[in-house]
Amino acid sequence: MRADFAHIDNWIFDLDNTLYPAKADLFGLIDIKMGEFIQTLLGCDPVEARRVQKGYFLEHGTTLAGLMRDHGTDPHSFLDYVHDISLDRIVEDHELIDHIAALPGRRLIFTNGDAAYAGRVLAKLGLADAFELIHDIHACAYVPKPDPSGYAALCERHDVDPARSVFFEDMARNLKPAKVIGMATVWVNNGSEAGDVGAHADFIDYETEHLTPFLGDVLQGNTGD
Template structure:
């Protein structure tokens, strides 16, 4: 497999459900916090709050983006509230960490979360010093993946040649803009909610259900 990726010198990773298994279900904790925030904002019950939350996620890429568009909320207050969760569900994967460290070239994070939250996740996973930069929702002016602007901004900000970059992501639809600017795309299909939504083989170069063996294969190592 390495021959197919030998041109890559910049490795870009989504954060949640990509650098750790979806079965950790960290989003379940965030979901609770989002529901509480929406109930307080709209004065509705938990059932209606969940309907709003999931509708905005599907229509706008993130619940935050929908809330900003329809309710003009202050994004930092929302992000601080929903990301105030325990990281106890996450575990260090020493083999995965070693594979990431061995990738030749640069390593970046591209997330619809914010850098403060991403930093906590990376710290818990033992990856805090592994990545050069975190390109987050603030850097994207609160316009989430899969809007193409965020991908172009990442490349401009960090001098990334997209034709020499690989992008790992658990949400298939978020790979389309990466492929459009020349990135090699890898769908980490590990059970994320709506992970296969809008999937199309035209913009998915590789698919794996687990990041560790895929990286081992790239490096010519046994998983």
């Protein structure tokens, strides 16, 4: 069933590869930092570090979740290290800035990253003041999307009614728990690594390759079936 955007009060956005194109590949820089972290932690070579990293990402939703479970990794140390990257690959999209500012109701970020990193990215995108709050991996007790607990915490702590909310996300599998609790869902299918894993029409209301024109259509009421 399609969403009726006229009844949406809460506009919830993932951060990476959703508010900027996946081709910017900030994750490529983060991947390098994660590999370095794992090499130091495990005393292994780069090939083994990448195998461990990608295995944790696919199995647990984030590399951090696997490292915490298997190695007791301190999340603050890990996140501070891997997010210490240049943001020169992303730029402001003035049309997107205008569209987000025009959305009626509340605007929120729900990310598997942390708020400090998210704040840096939003500032670089010209969206530093565009969102009411950032619901990050710390707020989710380090249990990442798509675990349902993070979605429940977002709604309970911030008085979010799922039935009046829409969630925008580049990882299709992360939309399923949002749909289950009653949110409308938009898959920003723009080429993210493993972005299509688990994708199914049962929990994806809309699909778009680029957020900016989609929001433009939303604001103009042109997102019919």
